[in-house]
Amino acid sequence: MKTYQVGIVGATGMVGQRFISLLENHPWFKVTTLAASSRSAGKTYEEAVGARWAMTTPIPEEIKKMVVLDATADAEKVASSVDFIFCAVDMKKDEIRALEERYAKLECPVMSNNSAHRFTPDVPMIIPEINPGHMEVVAAQKQRLGTKRGFISVKSNCSLQSYVPAMHPLKEFGITKTLVCTYQAISGAGKTFATWPEMVDNVIPYIGGEEEKSEKEPMKIWGDVVNGEIVPVSTPSITAQCLRVPVSDGHMAAVFMSFEKKPTIEEIKEKWAAYAGLPQELELPSAPKQFLHYFEEDNMPQTKLQRDLEGGMAVSIGRLRPDTQYDYKFVCLSHNTKRGAAGGAILMAELYAAKGYFDR
């Protein structure tokens, strides 16, 4: 496999930092360009990120002295110096939409962590194990943008990265309704306990926009491709409640589910154990060997013990049992800044690279 030069736009943020740490020693992707706001532009990465560095490993040596560019003012310079960018920025939605389209029109593919384009019908929202077929709408998107190789692809919200994978292999049993309550880590808000001390010993029962994303995004992920656009499905319907809990990393979900053709507990566990997608088939560098892990112990999965399973890219499930109001209930867990953000975007980019989308 050839290697690709990569830019990170939003490199100083929580997700940007995760990209930098996950891409250290990546076999295909080499980080060569960093960009952020005008506040960081012109500084070395080390100066720009300063005390905000929240990863457990140090800033890689070759990144420390790189000079950060301005994501907007230097867009042409960034776009022309890399094969594609990862984008994770904290800006207004319409500004992000415009910035990402600008990079795509500069013929630079955009692998986005932002929500701005998640409901643009010809922008695929990819979970690589679930809907790689949606990549086919990129051709229609390029036609709309008037580009040869520039396009945008997004990854979905971090809240749903545990329960959508757990639901997916069970769709053949006809899921009729699902209730989800998520318990979400503070890094999902770009924060640490040092920067958000109010979260110590606390739960906040509101995360702006999160419940809507948790209910709506799965419908696009399972959507049908019609005339170069993704048409969301209307079932299985999901109702969600999202809470912020005092955990550094790792989003847990408590899930309740009913079916048209109710499977047995053994059948569900077999479906989870057997499920593998294109990333496993292609042996992509960031793909977990086993996507869904079921734990038989009553007190598993635990955020602290399982969030880093298979490099933080696997989903952990446990406590599957009958329910009195739904057919079954269970819990599941995924790492929100690895599988749920930077890691998920890197796996998505590996899929595009393997399929030749970044070639010139």
Ligand SMILES: NC(=O)c1ccc[n+]([C@@H]2O[C@H](COP(=O)([O-])OP(=O)(O)OC[C@H]3O[C@@H](n4cnc5c(N)ncnc54)[C@H](OP(=O)(O)O)[C@@H]3O)[C@@H](O)[C@H]2O)c1
């Ligand atoms: N954290 C998660 O788990 C997670 C999960 C999924 C998706 N996301 C999404 O990823 C994006 C970034 O989240 P985050 O948690 O990493 O945020 P963050 O820690 O607040 O970082 C924000 C980044 O955006 C940059 N930025 C702000 N204004 C900018 C501008 N005008 N032009 C260019 N860059 C600008 C910042 O640069 P400066 O340092 O120069 O200000 C910084 O690099 C958001 O859209 C978020 O919804 C986050």
